[in-house]
Amino acid sequence: MHREPLYYTQNYTFENRRKKINWLHQIIDALHQKPELGKYEDDEESRELFTQETITVAEHLMKLVTLEKPNTQDICELYKLLKIYIHMRNSAWDDMCKYVEKWHWVVNIWETFQNVVELDIWHGYDCQHYSIKEPLIAEGKFIRSSSSIDHYGHIIFKVEQNLAENQIKIVWQIADETVIPDEYIPESIEGIIDGLIRHFHLQNQALTSLKITVCNGSYHEINSRESDYRLAAIIAWRNALESAEFIAI
Structure with a gap:
């Protein structure tokens, strides 16, 4: 591609x-x-x-x-x-x-890049690993208006348990750049990783053995910036993990 x-x-x-x-x-x-x-x-x-x-x-x-x-x-x-x-x-x-x-x-x-990023961010760290019990749909929006600059970021991703692999697999499933342009892929994925790390520091749970599929979102031609999608991804994690159940692995 x-x-x-x-x-x-x-x-x-x-x-x-x-x-x-x-x-x-x-x-x-x-x-x-x-x-x-x-x-x-x-x-x-x-x-x-x-x-x-x-x-x-x-x-x-x-x-x-x-x-x-x-x-x-x-x-x-x-x-x-x-x-x-x-x-x-x-x-x-x-x-x-x-x-x-x-x-x-x-x-x-x-x-x-073939629409997949695989990583083991906890390698070398002595911490208890967890995965999720049931699939989650995570949706985050970062929309702000001000007198100087407006922001618009919106992302949706599915999170599934993947116990066969002791790592995190992030799949970019959006082919239409009118949904989220390709140039925002790195910040979106980094935001997903940031959300995992933030959860670890807040809850002492290192989430792994996950497949995360970015499947939808939206884009504003004027107001969207790459950093908006990083923040939207972090918000999506926060929303989804509030009701999540975890299993130790």
């Missing part, structure tokens, strides 16, 4: 990666100078800092960025590490996660 390249593909050429590396230097310098940036600035309750962990990851990312042909598996592993703790550590961590997410899609997924 032929798809147009992702609009940010050029940002990840060797030349452009080297040109735009200063943001990583700034992250490392800022964390050395102000270790308190190792947690969110508005998180008054938490005393836990992730300063050194963030510096270590930033240095590793910098090494990959400066390689002409980095190992794509190294990018995948860094993606999984960053993803597990997105929105849990600090702003610098989240910025690196967003950067690596897109890089991962460019080098590991999009060129050979």
Whole structure:
């Protein structure tokens, strides 16, 4: 299946990666100078800092960025590490996660994407795994109006138990780009993964052995943006999991 390249593909050429590396230097310098940036600035309750962990990851990312042909598996592993703790550590961590997410899609997924993403996000983590007892239909809408910018994201996906595989399989079943355009596929799928990770941190349940089929949604020609579909997917999980039953596996 032929798809147009992702609009940010050029940002990840060797030349452009080297040109735009200063943001990583700034992250490392800022964390050395102000270790308190190792947690969110508005998180008054938490005393836990992730300063050194963030510096270590930033240095590793910098090494990959400066390689002409980095190992794509190294990018995948860094993606999984960053993803597990997105929105849990600090702003610098989240910025690196967003950067690596897109890089991962460019080098590991999009060129050979056949409407399926398979991943084992809990590999290497000591946690109890769960699946769902009965199939779910998850629907999420992120619709906002304001004086400056409007938002519209709407996604529907089916979640089924898949005990034969100890991983998560996400299937993109939407062939009509007037439903959800192809350019929004990465953010939609990342939102689905974010929802799984958010549930893990809130409920201490690592959901796996799932088949998730994105089957419907809708699109607004003017108001829709890719980030709206990430948020819609997270909302869909929140709505669906309220009534879900889980089984330990």
